[in-house]
Amino acid sequence: MPSFVADAGLLDVNGTLIAEVIAFILLVLILAKWVYPPIIRIATERESKIAAGVRAAEEAEKRLQEVQQQVQQVLGEARNQAREIVARAHTDATVEAEEVAARGRAQAEALLERARAEIAAERDRAIQDLRAVESDLVVDATARLLGEVLDRRAHERLIEEALVKIGDARSAASPSN
DSSP states (O other): OOHHHHHHTSSOOOHHHHHHHHHHHHHHHHIIIIIHHHHHHHHHHHHHHHHHHHHHHHHHHHHHHHHHHHHHHHHHHHHHHHHHHHHHHHHHHHHHHHHHHHHHHHHHHHHHHHHHHHHHHHHHHHHHHHHHHHHHHHHHHHHHHHSSOOOHHHHHHHHHHHHHHHHHHHHHHOSOO
16 A cells, blocks of 8 residues: 555544444444334325325316216206207297287188178178169159059069169179179
8 A cells, every 4th residue: 555545544443433433333223223214104104195195186186077077968958958948939939929820810811701791791681672672663663654553463573574684784784793
């Protein structure tokens, strides 16, 4: 060995060095026996708690996603039901409107038929009244022309002839009755 190493005292083994090495080994043994196991146990427990927390967070995230999917499904079903209800209401309203319109048309048609029937009845009454007046006029005119009163049969025959002529004249004058 070089002499300057020995002179510096770097390789000299003396009593303090041995005492320090023994103290260090004892310290390591004491730490290994009483200090490191609780520290390692605490670190292991902490690691277990952290892992359990991560697993719980992952499970909570999974449950949250499932709940969100269920919520979306329920909302979708609710929207579909709402659409069906609106469509049904629209259909019902359309049917109801058509029924009301049909009832209105039926009532209007019935009213129109009654009015037509009343008009036809009034026309028939007016025609009968006119025929009665015509027959009276024919009787009066015949009596004045002939200067005598006719018996009942002759009277009826003349009335019928006059009515036929009047009816023919009306038919020729108005093509649609």
